[in-house]
Amino acid sequence: AMERIMRTPIYTPYSNHTGRFLAAWCYALPAALYPVMGNWGTIPTSLIIAYMMFGIEDIGSRIECPWFSLPMWQYADTICDGV
Numbered sequence: 001a002m003e004r005i006m007r008t009p010i011y012t013p014y015s016n017h018t019g020r021f022l023a024a025w026c027y028a029l030p031a032a033l034y035p036v037m038g039n040w041g042t043i044p045t046s047l048i049i050a051y052m053m054f055g056i057e058d059i060g061s062r063i064e065c066p067w068f069s070l071p072m073w074q075y076a077d078t079i080c081d082g083v
Contacts, residue, residue: 015061022057026050
């Protein structure tokens with residue numbers, strides 16, 4: 001069953017679109033924060049928010065295709081040994 005899941009293609013334009021949209025959103029974020037945060041608050045706040053958002057996007061892309069970042073075969077062997 002895991003081999004079938006592994007061979008199922010992932011729709012890559014969706015992943016590309018979300019990454020591009022997130023980059024555009026993070027580029028526009030300082031312009032939106034400047035009236036509220038001022039000179040000194042805009043840059044650190046923008047960097048922290050962008051770091052968190054890109055981290056969430058990276059975690060999502062790794063969960064999307066866990067075959068190369070998680071030891072799935074060891075998990076499967078452990079499950080088979082337990083059955």
